[in-house]
Amino acid sequence: MIKTLQKHGNSMALVIEKPVMEAIxxxxxxxxxxxxxxxxxxxxxxxxxxxxxxxxxxxxxxRLRYGPMLKRLAN
Structure with missing residues (x-):
């Protein structure tokens, strides 16, 4: 994919399209x-x-699965 920069105020911007954003x-x-x-x-x-x-x-x-076991180990 080849892109060009776009003027944005005093800066330049690179526009990233939604499909590319979703892909990453x-x-x-x-x-x-x-x-x-x-x-x-x-x-x-x-x-x-x-x-x-x-x-x-x-x-x-x-905690739901191992809570009681962890409490016993702590004692």
Whole structure:
């Protein structure tokens, strides 16, 4: 895919179409990490780790399944 920059105020912008955003799993408000590798511009989602919601959901499942056993081990 070949793209050109577009004027946006005093800056230039690269427009990313919705199908591309969906393919890489980003949304309008997703923080992006921009790095330069040689003469290549690399744009990746900045939220590389697991979100807080997923962590809390996983902990809840673990407590339901392993809570009593963990309490016995703690004693």
């Amino acid at each position: 799993g980003i949304k309008e408000n997703t923080p992006l990490q921009i790095t330069v590798n040689g003469n290549a511009l690399v744009i990746t989602p900045a939220n590389v780790g697991v979100g807080q919601e997923k962590v809390e959901a996983s902990l809840k499942k673990m």
